[in-house]
Amino acid sequence: MDKIIISVFLLAGSFFILIASIGLVRLNDLYSRLHAATKAPSFGIFLILIGVSVYFNTPLVYIKSLFIVIFIYLTAPLAAHAIIKSFRDQDPDKRKER
């Protein structure tokens, strides 16, 4: 029973990361791409961490997983905000050649 739960969590997390990467390739604007590239990988790594924590099932693993989830969910919106802010502050006709 544990194996089924862990397998479902690992596959769902990998699937969400794959969905995020497909959105990163197929969407046609930087704002849309960051919409795909910020939220879905955070949720995918959250699901994978739940699976890994249930698999190992020791207190140290739970604490490390909690740290990773807190770091990811704190830093992913800040990183996207920094990327978008540096994109908006640039000169629009000098964006293309870099």
Add this chain to the structure above:
Amino acid sequence: MENSISVVVLIISFSFLLAALILSFIRLLRGPTINDRIAAMDVIAVIVMAFVLVYSVLIQKSIYLDLPVIISLISFIGTVAISTYLKHRYG
């Protein structure tokens, strides 16, 4: 071992992550602006973290969970540093 996950599940998960790595590498290669490349690098860091986690399930060693903590911190610092540099350089 009797407590191990089926290898087929782990191989399917690895193949999903490999496809995600290839797709985000395509976006890293042909991003129109440098901000697309930074976003692709952010996604690649998350994919590498997921690789390490699934690999720790495969070889059954929980010491590998130290690695994603460091990768998440370094990825965030790199992203903010490059964005701040771009804002001061071209802004």
